[in-house]
Amino acid sequence: MTHPTADAGFGVYLHWPFCASKCPYCDFNSHVRHTPVDEPRFIAAFEREIAHNAALTGPREVTSIFFGGGTPSLMRPATVGAILEAVAKHWSIAPGAEISLEANPTSVEAERFRGYRAAGINRVSLGVQALNDADLRRLGRMHTAAEALAAVRIAADTFERYSYDLIYARPHQTPAEWAAELEEAIGYAVEHLSLYQLTIEPGTWFERLFAAGKLSVPDGETARALYDVTQEVCARRGLPVYEISNHARPGAECRHNLVYWRYGEYAGIGPGAHGRLVTDKGRLATATIRGPEDWLAAVEREGHGIENRETLSAEAQGDEFLLMGLRLVEGIDPARFAALAGRPLDAGRLDSLIADGLIARDAAGRLRVTEAGFPVLDALVADLAA
Ligand SMILES: C[S@@+](CC[C@H](N)C(=O)[O-])C[C@H]1O[C@@H](n2cnc3c(N)ncnc32)[C@H](O)[C@@H]1O
Numbered sequence: 421m422t423h424p425t426a427d428a429g430f431g432v433y434l435h436w437p438f439c440a441s442k443c444p445y446c447d448f449n450s451h452v453r454h455t456p457v458d459e460p461r462f463i464a465a466f467e468r469e470i471a472h473n474a475a476l477t478g479p480r481e482v483t484s485i486f487f488g489g490g491t492p493s494l495m496r497p498a499t500v501g502a503i504l505e506a507v508a509k510h511w512s513i514a515p516g517a518e519i520s521l522e523a524n525p526t527s528v529e530a531e532r533f534r535g536y537r538a539a540g541i542n543r544v545s546l547g548v549q550a551l552n553d554a555d556l557r558r559l560g561r562m563h564t565a566a567e568a569l570a571a572v573r574i575a576a577d578t579f580e581r582y583s584y585d586l587i588y589a590r591p592h593q594t595p596a597e598w599a600a601e602l603e604e605a606i607g608y609a610v611e612h613l614s615l616y617q618l619t620i621e622p623g624t625w626f627e628r629l630f631a632a633g634k635l636s637v638p639d640g641e642t643a644r645a646l647y648d649v650t651q652e653v654c655a656r657r658g659l660p661v662y663e664i665s666n667h668a669r670p671g672a673e674c675r676h677n678l679v680y681w682r683y684g685e686y687a688g689i690g691p692g693a694h695g696r697l698v699t700d701k702g703r704l705a706t707a708t709i710r711g712p713e714d715w716l717a718a719v720e721r722e723g724h725g726i727e728n729r730e731t732l733s734a735e736a737q738g739d740e741f742l743l744m745g746l747r748l749v750e751g752i753d754p755a756r757f758a759a760l761a762g763r764p765l766d767a768g769r770l771d772s773l774i775a776d777g778l779i780a781r782d783a784a785g786r787l788r789v790t791e792a793g794f795p796v797l798d799a800l801v802a803d804l805a806a
């Protein structure tokens with residue numbers, strides 16, 4: 421029962437598309453509903469879509485499961501338990517598999533943590549976002565810093581592992597303020613932190629405010645200084661960067677996210693989820709319907725909510741592999757690129773990126789983006805993939 425990308429694992433992503441309110445910066449597939457969500461109906465639909473995916477993959481050993489959102493911590497623990505049972509019924513779950521759930525750090529949600537633990541969750545990822553109340557208000561969050569830290573303490577007492585997210589490069593934030601906040605944050609983070617630079621996403625409230633000149637974000641130079649502070653503080657405090665926005669004690673990396681970045685195999689279940697399945701015909705990209713009720717209706721009608729499925733060309737696989745793998749500090753094996761893309765990397769382009777100090781080749785021949793290269797990662801990947 422081994423999977424075809426044994427070095428990278430087989431992950432199952434489950435998307436819960438509801439939130440108590442919509443944060444003004446967020447463009448994730450998340451929806452606010454003013455009537456209660458029919459969780460038993462969703463359980464049945466998740467199970468049917470899991471069965472559909474299992475028929476596409478054949479037998480697999482699941483190495484990680486991730487409930488993402490939206491806000492999965494709005495689910496009843498019994499719902500989480502029932503969906504995990506459905507995963508176990510259609511694939512086998514590896515002993516010690518990482519089973520994560522994204523949680524918002526309000527007191528209401530923290531009350532459910534013991535129930536999630538009993539249902540099988542062994543890791544939570546908390547959206548703390550900021551450690552001061554003024555910024556939390558500006559980010560439209562429904563919790564205070566004290567409430568978030570109380571949820572972090574409950575998570576630490578309840579789960580084997582936990583992580584939390586902070587957003588930096590907020591309006592008017594200075595590198596000195598961020599350094600102090602990060603130092604404080606690391607005091608509460610045992611093994612893992614996700615640190616995201618605020619991006620103004622199309623279609624969000626922040627985009628409208630930004631366009632109207634009512635929201636200012638740090639300029640390029642300040643953003644670079646904030647990024648550099650992030651790397652320096654985290655490395656010094658024993659949580660070095662392992663992916664462009666993720667920091668962990670060595671060995672405590674999020675195994676589920678590593679499946680994506682190492683270009684492994686994963687099933688995407690639930691509204692607006694993406695999957696990459698290794699089938700007889702090649703690597704199949706799947707994307708499900710984003711609207712929760714439309715997805716539900718499609719699954720009840722057809723057994724799945726997949727609206728796009730495409731067997732990826734060799735070229736597309738090579739591009740995706742670079743895009744994902746170069747985000748990791750461990751870098752990529754160029755032989756795997758050649759096997760996926762059906763051609764080696766362009767030696768001339770590679771040599772010039774190495775000469776510019778943006779990419780380094782180690783003794784084993786792996787290629788990694790250097791410290792100077794990370795801030796210009798997108799341009800670098802585009803150059804190498806061209
Ligand atoms: C799927 S979201 C949310 C998890 C959970 N619902 C929460 O808000 O706590 C995952 C993370 O993405 C980050 N994020 C979302 N939109 C962002 C943006 N525009 N810029 C930077 N980070 C963002 C936040 O840190 C958030 O915790």
Ligand code: SF4
Pocket residue numbers: 438439440441442443446447448450489490491524547
């Ligand atoms: S940041 Fe989290 S809580 Fe806020 S809208 Fe996005 S998914 Fe929902």
